[in-house]
Amino acid sequence: MKITRTKAFKVFFTPIWESNPVSGQILGICSALAVTVQLKTAIVMSLALTFVLAFSNFSISLMRNLIPRNIRIIVELTVIATLVIFADQVLKAFLYDISKQLSIFVGLIITNCIIMGRAETYALGNPPFLSLLDGIGNGLGYSQILITVAIMRELLGAGKLFGFQVIPDALYAAGYKNMGFMVLAPGAFIAIGLIVWLQKTVSKE
């Protein structure tokens, strides 16, 4: 059997493009608007979310036959909240400046619909390894959109990438101006809208 036909491969790669959580299922838009002004914060946020998603999927899947049906949402939330607080503590210890910039958005990963959604629809009914792959796949799908949007916004809005100026001074001298609109949240709306449009058009064929 070719590797592209295995179930694991599908579980991992479908959410990266075909059913991308952000551009395909329109989930997790809130944080995609909030933390994409700079590439650096977007990458850290992506890593934090992928970490939480992978391990929440994995641990919920491990317990899936033990979790009492009537309290399963509470159990999912407890697991997710624990992981989010853990990620927040690690960021505060090793990336203090970035964690200050992300402020409450790391904490708000708890309410990110992608995580609850994957736990409910996938992890509760599938074995741990596949759930882990599904978590990482969805995390990467989210990261990919976040990073694309952040590149668009930082480049067009501030003329920088990772805080370094990339648009040459000569261009500014010739009359080029930064698009201040891209720094604001509506700029992210438009960027995400364009990506959704691109995705729908490409995957139709």
Added chain:
Amino acid sequence: MSNHIKSIIFAAVLSIVCGSLLTLASTGLKEYHLKNIALDKQKNILKSVGLIQEDKALSTDTIEELYTNSIRQMWVDFEGKIVPKQQKGTKDLPVYLHVKNGNIQSYIIPVDSRGLWGRISGYLALKKDGVTVSGFTVYNHSETPGLGGEIDKRWFQKNFAGKKILDDRGKLVSVAIAKGRVADKIPESRQKNFVDGISGATLTGKFLSGGLKLTLIEYEPLLKKIQKKED
């Protein structure tokens, strides 16, 4: 075993496991947190006198070196007299000095103000005349991100530079946060005592204005001495 008991036992075990994991993480990382907070304070002190810029990433060593080279700390009592470090009481007020080649460049006063949701902590730096503000920074607050939380942003803080804490008649009025833009709302003669407000965060502005004034009143004896010395 009935379903209810099973649920309760499961919930209890899960809580204990998650709880202990978090306790472990928090105590294990505490040392790093405290170090970061201390470093962040030093960074804010340096930022308030313009020794480092917002968007430049500096290594821990550079910041510590800069701090030990150019910042001195001292304590003053309620009359504005300098208290030796060994004799300082709980009521004495801390002041940081920015020193360059043995000369005092500015006085940095720690600000601990009430905010809308919690305390706002920061530093207000005054130039050596004791009247002109050289900078203001915030290192800790719990205001709403995007609204009151803007107080830790550069666009808000940079407006403090060059403002005066005395009015035309020499009375201490502190620097207040206007409701809206200073140029539109405040008469020309008083514009030097106000900075632009944050839309949607009137209350944060009000509390911070109050906190700044209270802090400056506490330090007034010291400031008077500084101002007299300069004349």
